[in-house]
Amino acid sequence: MSQITLTFPDGNTKQVPAGITPAEVAEGIAPSLAKKAISATVNGAHYDLAWPIDADASIAINTMQDDEPALELIRHDLAHVMARAVQALWPDVKVTIGPVRDNGWFYDFDRAEPFTPEDLGEIEAKMKEIINARDPVRTEVWSRADALKYYEEQGEPYKVELVNRIPEDQDIRMYWHGDWQDLCRGPHLQHTGQLPADAFKLTHVAGAYWLGDNTRPMLQRIYGVAFKNRNDLKAWQVMMEEAAKRDHRKLGREMDLFHMQEEAPGQVFWHPNGWTIYTTLQDYMRRQQARGGYVEVNTPQVVNRKLWEASGHWENYQENMFIVEVDEDHAREKTINALKPMNCPCHVQIFNHGLKSYRDLPLRMAEFGSCNRYEPSGALHGIMRVRGFTQDDAHIFCTEDQIESETKKFIDFLAQIYADLGFEKWTIKLSTRPEKRVGTEESWDRVEAALGNACKAAGYDFEIQEGEGAFYGPKLEFTLTDAIGREWQCGTHQVDPNLPERLDANYIGQDGEKHRPVMLHRAVLGSFERFIGILIENSEGRLPLWLAPRQVVVAAIVSDADDYCREVAAALQAKGIRAEADLRNEKINYKVREHSVGKVPYILACGMKEVEERTVSVRKLGEKQTFGATLDEIVERLTQEALAPDLR
RNA sequence: GCCGCAGUAGCUCAGUGGUAGAGCGCACCCUUGGUAAGGGUGAGGUCGGGAGUUCAAUCCUCCCCUGCGGCACCA
Numbered sequence: 236m237s238q239i240t241l242t243f244p245d246g247n248t249k250q251v252p253a254g255i256t257p258a259e260v261a262e263g264i265a266p267s268l269a270k271k272a273i274s275a276t277v278n279g280a281h282y283d284l285a286w287p288i289d290a291d292a293s294i295a296i297n298t299m300q301d302d303e304p305a306l307e308l309i310r311h312d313l314a315h316v317m318a319r320a321v322q323a324l325w326p327d328v329k330v331t332i333g334p335v336r337d338n339g340w341f342y343d344f345d346r347a348e349p350f351t352p353e354d355l356g357e358i359e360a361k362m363k364e365i366i367n368a369r370d371p372v373r374t375e376v377w378s379r380a381d382a383l384k385y386y387e388e389q390g391e392p393y394k395v396e397l398v399n400r401i402p403e404d405q406d407i408r409m410y411w412h413g414d415w416q417d418l419c420r421g422p423h424l425q426h427t428g429q430l431p432a433d434a435f436k437l438t439h440v441a442g443a444y445w446l447g448d449n450t451r452p453m454l455q456r457i458y459g460v461a462f463k464n465r466n467d468l469k470a471w472q473v474m475m476e477e478a479a480k481r482d483h484r485k486l487g488r489e490m491d492l493f494h495m496q497e498e499a500p501g502q503v504f505w506h507p508n509g510w511t512i513y514t515t516l517q518d519y520m521r522r523q524q525a526r527g528g529y530v531e532v533n534t535p536q537v538v539n540r541k542l543w544e545a546s547g548h549w550e551n552y553q554e555n556m557f558i559v560e561v562d563e564d565h566a567r568e569k570t571i572n573a574l575k576p577m578n579c580p581c582h583v584q585i586f587n588h589g590l591k592s593y594r595d596l597p598l599r600m601a602e603f604g605s606c607n608r609y610e611p612s613g614a615l616h617g618i619m620r621v622r623g624f625t626q627d628d629a630h631i632f633c634t635e636d637q638i639e640s641e642t643k644k645f646i647d648f649l650a651q652i653y654a655d656l657g658f659e660k661w662t663i664k665l666s667t668r669p670e671k672r673v674g675t676e677e678s679w680d681r682v683e684a685a686l687g688n689a690c691k692a693a694g695y696d697f698e699i700q701e702g703e704g705a706f707y708g709p710k711l712e713f714t715l716t717d718a719i720g721r722e723w724q725c726g727t728h729q730v731d732p733n734l735p736e737r738l739d740a741n742y743i744g745q746d747g748e749k750h751r752p753v754m755l756h757r758a759v760l761g762s763f764e765r766f767i768g769i770l771i772e773n774s775e776g777r778l779p780l781w782l783a784p785r786q787v788v789v790a791a792i793v794s795d796a797d798d799y800c801r802e803v804a805a806a807l808q809a810k811g812i813r814a815e816a817d818l819r820n821e822k823i824n825y826k827v828r829e830h831s832v833g834k835v836p837y838i839l840a841c842g843m844k845e846v847e848e849r850t851v852s853v854r855k856l857g858e859k860q861t862f863g864a865t866l867d868e869i870v871e872r873l874t875q876e877a878l879a880p881d882l883r
Numbered sequence: 884g885c886c887g888c889a890g891u892a893g894c895u896c897a898g899u900g901g902u903a904g905a906g907c908g909c910a911c912c913c914u915u916g917g918u919a920a921g922g923g924u925g926a927g928g929u930c931g932g933g934a935g936u937u938c939a940a941u942c943c944u945c946c947c948c949u950g951c952g953g954c955a956c957c958a
Contacts, residue, residue, distance in 0.1 A: 341953095349887055441953030442886025449955045453886050456953070488894070497931075497949040551958040577958090611884050611956055612949090620957085705958075793915045820914080821921090828919035842917055854918060861918060 242293040258284040258425075261296045271298045273308050273429060274422050281307065283422030285374050299429075299463060307335060310461050312372070312412075312424050313362070313435055314340040317459060319415040320361035324354075330417065331393040331445065331454060338471055339435070339460035343443055345393065346455050355437040355457065362435075369428030370413030374421055382407045382418065393445065394418050434468045435461035477719060483771040484617040490776055490834055492784070493618065501615045501622030503764055508784035511813065512770070513763055515782055517603060519655075519879050520627050520760070526881075527648045529601040529629055534581030536605065540571040546580040547737055549573075555608045557622075578604035579731075579756060582630045583738040586752075591742040596752060597633035597641050603763075604628040617768060624762040631755040632740070638682060638730060641755060642689035642711070649713060649726050649759045650693070655880035656770070657779060661715035661726075663695050666703035673707055673733060682730050683709045707733035713759075717773040725766060729756040776834040777856060781879045785835045787814035789851070790826040792842035794818070799846045803839060803866060810874040831856060839869065 239253045241260065251260065257275035261268045261284070275282040276295045281304055288294070297304040314333035321328050321344060333342030344350075350358075377385075379398065386394040397418060401407055410419045412427060424430065437459045445451035462468045479485075487493050492509030495502065505513060524531065537559055543549040548556065557574040575581060582600050591598070605625045614620050631641050646663075653661055665686055668679045686709055690697045697711070704710055713726030731754045735741075741749040760766035770778060780786055787807055789800045800816040807814035817826050823840055830838050839851040840861070851869050854861045864872070875883075 351887095439952060440887065443954045444885075447955075449885070453954075455886080458953080495950090500949065548958075555956090555958080608957085613884065613886095613954080614956060615950085707958095790918085791915095792917055795915080822914095822916045823918055824916085825920055826918085831919055838918075840918060842915095844917085852918075859918080 239288065240291045241288070242291075244293075244295045253289050254287040256285055256287055257282055257294065257296060260288075260294060264296070268296060268298075272296050273298055273301075273424055274304050276304065281422055283374055284425060286422070302463070305463055306461075308422065308424050309430060309435075309463065310335040310340045310459075311419075312427065312430055313459060313461050314342050315410065315412055315415075315417050315419065315423070316362050316365050316427060316430065317358060317437070317457065318342050318344075318417060319365060319412055320358050321457075322415070323361055323365075324357060329391055329393055332397065337460075338462070339438070339458065341443075341456050341458045343445070343454040343456045345445075345452065349442075350440045350455055350457060352440075355440065358457070359435075359437055363432050365412070366427050366430045366432045368413065369426050371411075371426045372423045373411040374423070375409045375411070376406045377409050379407055382409070386418075431462070431464055433465045434463060435459055436468065474719070478721075481719070481772040481775045482617075483619070483768040486771050486776040486834075487618070489832065490771075490784070492771075495618075499623075500612070501610060501620075503618050503621060503623070509767070511784040512767055512778065512782055515879070516760075516763060516767065516770075519881065520603075520652075522879075522881055523648070523652055524601045524629070527599070527644070529599040531601050531603075532582065532585055533602055534575070534578060534585070534604070536574055536607075537572045538575055538581065540573060542580050542584070543573055545738055546583075546734060548576065548580070552576060555610065557607050557609050574607035575604075576606050576608045578602050578606065578626065578628045579630055579734055579754065580738060583734060583740050583754070586632055586740050587738070591632075591752075593634070593742055593744045593750070595632075596742060597631050597637050599629055599631045601627075601629035618764045619768040621762075621764050624764045626762050627758050627760045629757055631757065632735070632742075632752045633755065634750070635678075635681065635685075635732075635753055638753060638755065639685040639689045639692075642686055642728060643692045645728055645755070645757055646689060646693035646695060646711075650695075652759050653713075653715060653726075657773070658715040658717075661713055663690055663697040664700050664703075664712045664714065665690070665697045666700040666705075666710045666712065668709065669702045669704050669706060671706055672704075678732070679709070686711055686728075686730070705729055705731070707731050715769075717769065718775075721772075723769050725761045725769070726759050727757065727761070730754075731756055777836070778834070780836050780873075780877050783834070783836045784813065785815065785830075785833065786812050786877055787837045787839060787873060788817050788826070788830045788835050789814060789839045789841060790817045790823060790830070792823045792840055794820070795843060796841045796846050799849075800841050803841065803851060803869075806866060806870050807873060810870060812873055812877050827854065837873065 237253045238250045241249050241251055243249070257277065258269060258272065261272040272284055274284060274297045276297060277288060278292045299305045314335065318330045318333055322330065325346065329345035331343040331345065333340055382398045383395060386398060398407060407418070408420055410417055410421060410423055437457055439458050441456050441458070442453045443456040445454055460471060462471060487509065490508055491506050492512065493503050493505045495504065521531065540549060556576050559572045559574060561570045561572065582602065585600065586598065603625050605623070607623050610620060610622050615622070633641050667683055687697065690711070708730035710727060710729035712724050714722050714724045716722055732751070735752050735754055740752055742752055744750045770782070789804045791797050791800045797818045800818060804814045804816040827838055834856060836856045838854040840854065841851055845851055850863050850865050852861050853864055853869060
């Protein structure tokens with residue numbers, strides 16, 4: 236048998252027979268390592284301990300100390316253990332697929348009856364039995380014909396389909412957990428006893444389409460989470476509770492920001508507090524846009540179908556549009572209109588009004604554009620996914636040569652805004668040409684390169700999302716990370732040569748001839764509704780002072796201080812601070828608690844001591860320690876602190 | 884849109900085949916209290932909407948609406 240050379244992480248090499256398995260390699264190093272081993276990393280690929288190595292390779296034996304392979308295997312093996320438990324409890328259930336995802340895994344089953352929460356408890360118990368049985372995990376490579384025959388006999392139609400979907404040149408691998416078997420590419424642990432019986436939890440059940448295709452049957456999906464040990468599971472549970480505390484729907488109620496009701500699904504009733512955040516943010520964006528060289532416009536809500544036909548929305552986007560018919564009784568003839576789902580066609584109308592010269596380009600046209608989209612009912616979520624919303628939208632009309640510099644300028648613009656709003660960490664994704672597309676290869680080459688170059692020029696790396704661009708052009712997506720590590724895609728920047736073509740936009744070039752401009756669709760926040768939701772969740776309602784709807788409450792400790800409290804509040808209000816006096820017949824404890832729960836950044840308490848000294852006792856949100864300040868000092872301090880970041 | 888779950892006072896929730904309760908909030912009274920809930924009294928509900936079963940429905944059945952968790956969607 237021929238020899239191969241294995242290279243270990245410490246640089247040592249060893250001659251071994253070809254076809255050796257990582258399990259044997261581990262055994263050769265130390266029997267204790269062989270026992271602890273969970274998998275191997277061979278030439279960078281994750282290997283099962285039972286897979287033979289046929290050629291020279293670098294190898295590292297993994298144990299539970301190695302986080303990434305350990306979690307991958309724990310979650311993946313638990314997916315199989317769960318499927319086995321389900322079939323043990325309900326033999327008629329058909330198994331499908333069960334990948335690792337997020338902090339755990341899911342597995343989809345075909346079962347007439349949905350699973351109940353009680354079922355989940357039973358499944359968990361059965362899984363623990365399986366883990367405790369320490370069943371060996373075995374792997375075998377089967378022929379396609381054998382696999383098909385086996386699954387047909389077993390009555391597992393989904394597995395038959397999966398086998399048929401495996402590419403011809405790929406091995407068909409079967410894994411046995413004890414006497415239960417599943418189709419899987421592996422790798423897996425040595426035996427189920429390596430799984431942590433106390434560090435996993437089945438979380439919920441949900442419907443999911445087979446292969447993610449809404450024309451295929453809906454299956455029952457069970458989600459689970461798993462970690463290396465019980466403490467990590469607990470940490471995850473704490474994290475989930477933290478996330479629940481930040482829920483903007485809950486905070487929106489507690490802070491009296493907005494409400495929604497069934498007569499207007501997917502639309503927001505902004506209360507005074509919430510609307511203050513909204514307008515403050517909008518004022519800030521308006522100043523930024525003015526600085527960024529944008530002109531602001533405003534366009535109609537209800538627009539005749541003819542324009543949507545011309546723009547292509549009628550054909551491609553009608554499902555998502557609110558259609559408005561005007562009846563003969565009211566109009567001379569029946570017309571069909573739609574609420575605008577996007578602003579771009581209207582912006583082209585403004586561009587087209589009057590002749591444009593190359594000297595007008597780039598023309599950056601911004602609108603706080605109120606749009607309505609008939610989003611599918613299941614998609615609605617608080618103020619994050621709504622049917623009526625306002626975008627911080629703009630379209631940059633420019634030449635193809637200007638795309639790169641305009642893109643860079645936009646990235647700089649967006650970076651400043653994200654920084655001002657407290658988001659330090661964000662990433663860029665570049666989506667490239669999809670399979671179905673318009674335009675020449677050469678123009679896609681040029682435009683994709685322009686976007687990439689602009690990112691680099693602005694000093695940012697980007698990740699490529701192959702084939703995820705729009706049919707008319709590539710796009711950049713800007714995703715920010717919030718305080719608890721969740722990601723939100725907000726900013727977008729899309730190159731569109733198509734709409735100017737469809738709506739016949741043109742400008743007169745230096746040569747005196749008509750030319751077609753390109754449009755860049757771009758947004759920084761996305762929508763005010765969603766972005767405010769993100770701001771709330773990111774800050775847990777503790778918005779920075781300049782954005783807080785109620786910035787200061789002046790709370791009277793005794794009623795003899797009422798007049799002074801009014802005076803303090805008035806002095807702050809005179810400086811533009813959103814201050815109010817709380818003169819209610821309540822104890823200071825009560826007032827402090829209520830305004831703390833209400834996330835008011837500053838409480839200024841005043842009793843007779845403060846009245847006599849003309850001071851205030853300052854309590855900052857989240858801090859137990861109070862401090863004293865004179866009236867003049869606190870007015871000066873808060874006036875400075877309450878300035879928007881761009882006005883400091 | 885699809886699967887599952889839910890909808891009772893402003894909020895959080897309990898409850899029953901004979902039309903309903905708590906805590907918080909709200910109003911009024913007492914209390915003037917020094918940094919996260921002082922005490923008392925009171926008002927407040929077509930039990931999401933419609934239909935059906937029943938002597939009787941908030942409760943059982945069906946349809947619809949809305950919300951929640953996913954899936955799909957996000958030209």
